Amino acid sequence: MVTTSEARVEAAFEELAVERPLLSKVKEFARKQPLGTFGAVIVLVMVFSALFADFIAPHDPINNSYEHILESYSSTYLLGTDQFGRDILSRIIYGARTALLVGFTAAIIGSVTGLVLGVASAFFGGRFDLLFQRVMDVFMAFPLIILALAVVSIFGTGIQNVIIAITIPFIPRCARVVRSSALAIREIPYIDAARANGFSNARIILRHMVPNVMAPFLIMITAFVGQAILLEASLSYLGLGVQEPVPAWGLMLQGGAEEYAESAPWVAIWPGVAVSLAVFGFNLFGDSVRDTLDPKLRSQ
Amino acid sequence: MWQYILKRLILMIPTLVGAAILIFFLLRLIPGDVCELKMAGAGLYADQEQIDICRAELGLDRSVMVQFWEFFSGFLVFDLGKSMWTGREITYEIGLRFQLSLQVAIMATLTATLIAIPLGTISAVKQNTWIDYFVRAFSIAGIAIPSFWLGIMIILGLLITTQAWFGTPWMPPIEYVSPLEDFWGNMSQLIWPAVATGYRYSAVATRMTRSALLEVLREDYIRTARAKGLMDKLIINRHALKNSMLPVVTVIGIEFAFLMGGLVVTEQVFNLNGLGKLFVESVTSQDFSMTQALVMVVVCVFIFTNFLVDIVYAWLDPRIRYA
Numbered sequence: 001m002v003t004t005s006e007a008r009v010e011a012a013f014e015e016l017a018v019e020r021p022l023l024s025k026v027k028e029f030a031r032k033q034p035l036g037t038f039g040a041v042i043v044l045v046m047v048f049s050a051l052f053a054d055f056i057a058p059h060d061p062i063n064n065s066y067e068h069i070l071e072s073y074s075s076t077y078l079l080g081t082d083q084f085g086r087d088i089l090s091r092i093i094y095g096a097r098t099a100l101l102v103g104f105t106a107a108i109i110g111s112v113t114g115l116v117l118g119v120a121s122a123f124f125g126g127r128f129d130l131l132f133q134r135v136m137d138v139f140m141a142f143p144l145i146i147l148a149l150a151v152v153s154i155f156g157t158g159i160q161n162v163i164i165a166i167t168i169p170f171i172p173r174c175a176r177v178v179r180s181s182a183l184a185i186r187e188i189p190y191i192d193a194a195r196a197n198g199f200s201n202a203r204i205i206l207r208h209m210v211p212n213v214m215a216p217f218l219i220m221i222t223a224f225v226g227q228a229i230l231l232e233a234s235l236s237y238l239g240l241g242v243q244e245p246v247p248a249w250g251l252m253l254q255g256g257a258e259e260y261a262e263s264a265p266w267v268a269i270w271p272g273v274a275v276s277l278a279v280f281g282f283n284l285f286g287d288s289v290r291d292t293l294d295p296k297l298r299s300q
Numbered sequence: 301m302w303q304y305i306l307k308r309l310i311l312m313i314p315t316l317v318g319a320a321i322l323i324f325f326l327l328r329l330i331p332g333d334v335c336e337l338k339m340a341g342a343g344l345y346a347d348q349e350q351i352d353i354c355r356a357e358l359g360l361d362r363s364v365m366v367q368f369w370e371f372f373s374g375f376l377v378f379d380l381g382k383s384m385w386t387g388r389e390i391t392y393e394i395g396l397r398f399q400l401s402l403q404v405a406i407m408a409t410l411t412a413t414l415i416a417i418p419l420g421t422i423s424a425v426k427q428n429t430w431i432d433y434f435v436r437a438f439s440i441a442g443i444a445i446p447s448f449w450l451g452i453m454i455i456l457g458l459l460i461t462t463q464a465w466f467g468t469p470w471m472p473p474i475e476y477v478s479p480l481e482d483f484w485g486n487m488s489q490l491i492w493p494a495v496a497t498g499y500r501y502s503a504v505a506t507r508m509t510r511s512a513l514l515e516v517l518r519e520d521y522i523r524t525a526r527a528k529g530l531m532d533k534l535i536i537n538r539h540a541l542k543n544s545m546l547p548v549v550t551v552i553g554i555e556f557a558f559l560m561g562g563l564v565v566t567e568q569v570f571n572l573n574g575l576g577k578l579f580v581e582s583v584t585s586q587d588f589s590m591t592q593a594l595v596m597v598v599v600c601v602f603i604f605t606n607f608l609v610d611i612v613y614a615w616l617d618p619r620i621r622y623a
Contacts, residue, residue, distance in 0.1 A: 035433065138318035141599045143561030146579070150595060153583040154329050230446055234565050237448050238580055253449060265456055272449030280444035287440070 029292065036288020042281025050096040059087035061094040061247040073266065080266035082252065088266060092274045094247040099278060102159065102232040102242075106166040107224035113167075114174025115217055119209050121175065122182035123201065132175075139172040148231055152240045162241045166228050174220055181213045215293050222286030226279040233275045249275045304614055312603050319599045320375065320592075324368050327588045358384050371589075375596055385587040393578065393590070394597065400476045401574035403486075404493050404566070405559040411498025412505055413552055417541075419502075420509025420548075425536060427514065435506065442503030447562055451496040451569035458492070476573065493570045497562045501555045508551045512544035519543075546616060553609035557602040 030037040049056055058078070065085040072080050079088040121132040139147070151165035185191065186209070194204045233250030235241030242248040252271035260267050355361045374381055380390035423435035462468065479486040516522065517540055525535045563576035575594065582590035 035437065134314050134318065137315045138322055141315055141319050141602050142595070143558045143598065143602070145561040145564055146595060146598055149564070149579070149583050150323060150326060150591070153586065153591065154326055226444070230444070233446050234448065237446070237565065238568060240580070240583065250446075253452065268449075268452050268456060272446065272452065275449065276441070276445040278444075279446075280441055283440050283443055284437075 029288070033288035033292065035284050036291075039281040039284025039286075039288065042277055043285055046096050046100065046278055046281065049093045050100045053094045053097055057087075057090035057093045059090040061086060061090045062245045072264070079270050080264065082267050083260060083264075088252070088270055091247040091252055092249065092270060095249045095252065095271070095274060096278070098159070098242060098246060098248040099229045099232065099275075102163055102166065103225040103228040103282075106163050106170065106228040106232075107221050109163075110167040110170025111174040111217065111221050111224055114171045114176075115178050115210065115213070116205075117171065118175035118178030119182045119205050119213065122179045122186055123205055123209060125186075129179075133179075136172040136175055139169070140176070142169065144169050144227070144231060145234060148235060149238075149240060152235060157240055157243050159242050159246065162232055162235055165235065166231050170224055170228075174217075174224070177216055177220060178213050181216055182209055185209055185212050219286055219290045219293070222282055222289065226282035226286070229275065229282070230279050301615070305611060308607055308610055312607060315603055316599070317372075320372050320596060321368075323592050323595045323599075324371055325364075327592055328364060371592065375593075380593040380596075381589050383582075383587055383590045385582070385585045385590065390590055390593045394575065394593070397574045397578055399478070400490075400572060401560075401563055401567070401576065403479070404490055404497065404563060404572070404574065405556065407490060407494035408498035408501060408559060408562070409552065409556050411494055412502040412555070415499065415502035416505035416552075417509055417548070420506045421513060421536065421541065423506070423510045424513035424517065425532075435510075439503040439506040442499050442501075442506075445500070446565070447496050447500045448565040448569045450499065451493065451566055454492050454496055455569070489572075493566045493572060496569070497559065497566045500562060501559065504555060505548055505551050509544070509548050512547045513540055516540045516544040546613070550609055550613060553605060553612070557605035560598045560601060 058076075063086070065081075068077070068081050068085040069083060071077055071085075074080075077087050077089070079092070081087055082091070117132070121129045142150070147169040148165040151168055152161060155161040155164055191204065191208060194208050199207075232241055232248070233253075236248050236250030237254045239254055242251055244251065249271040253268060352361070360367070371381065378391065380394070382388065383390055383393060386393070419435050419439070423432045426432050476489065477485050522535060522540060525539050530539075560575070563574060564579055565576070566572075567574045567576040568580060575597070579591070579594045581587075582594060
């Protein structure tokens, strides 16, 4: 006779296995993290405008039209036009594309590289770890933008090089954090068990260690996306990032935003609002995700 | 304690050497050099012979290792060489601008501290009320708002208000004057850049104050203080705040080291002739010797500040010394 207790245990497992519907999870998140939900909404709006820029944007973001230079707010140009007669709203909408492209690519490449290096460093330990840490120390001694500028000066400007310049400083920052959580995992017996089974180092790192450092890693990615957007805007503002005529928020502030600030303040105001909102959104969202995932912070 | 200081000092050496190697060889990967750029800038046809002469003058024709050794050994005795672009001594160029950048950095740190500690405290004491939400949003906004845009907005605001009040738009002084000579003139030039940079740096410190204070407020001795009937104000000021300041001081110290990065953009907006602007100019004109010298200055400031923070920390908290 199959004992009822066994059946009960099985039922309990099944219940655990059944995922709660996504909607109820989202609702709970929204109730507990009002700020985080606000952030998520901003991020979603941004992703939406980047994906469907061709359909939403009222004008072409690149074509100059010299009969409409520096026009104020109107029903045709909702946020006015810049010094080349381009519609600011359309450039902001297309700018979301550039920002997200740079933000996600740099954040993902940088953090995945950092993840692998950090876990490997913790796994091998010993001399390799020591040497690796010193190399990371060197990279960390450069402020983000200084290192990014140095890289730009080597590879030159343009969108791909900006991505490289932003990715490189992210790698050591991610590796540092991942290494410290991986060090704790290395001591847990299942890693010894895996080693006793004769699994290869690569398999142990990728299958057994990497999945267990996912939580801090995912949080770091959202933070990196925000930072990357900000960094791209700063580089473009300095004239060392994305180049004209690509619509990018930092670039919109570079060409004469200050010169025309008094007579045409909309040129200077709106692209900055876009950058701030985007980074604000990613940070709020990332913060709340961390609070939700980390039980220690839940009560705070 | 001395042993700890010595250990930290020795650890600084590989980082410095590594940074020197990294920046030197990174810059040598650049296609083209300052000579080609100089010729192009003067509108001359890039004559190979001319370029070779220019390279020989700047010592760019020697082997990379010789050049590296010259750079590194010079760096050890504070001889940074000559700018490849202007031909002047780099120490002279840096000396011209150092005071301005240092003053903005100090003022920005003060601004950040003055914003962070009161706001963080209120936020922790009023945890999960609308005041707390507001402060948290305000500090995240500090991270999100690009300091260069904040700078543009401040300038715009000043232009509009001065126009309305005095009839003439505000003009910042262009030349840097020492605060000892003309205090108000100096302040009117540097206060706004300091605010724009300081707000950004207050963000991290505000959050740190909040979370450190929240942790301390849960301690038993705070409960004891409450139980014996002390006023809330006294508990916060005398018992809680003092014990939560350690991580906050650390964060402010480390942020100071990163200020240099923030100054790169702020100086551009406010058109200040400081180290940040010099750095951007050296990158655009491919002035290797200037770029690498400035990077080394930044790295040194960073390493040294970190060292000081560590020492202060170890002095305040003996557990660290023996770890």
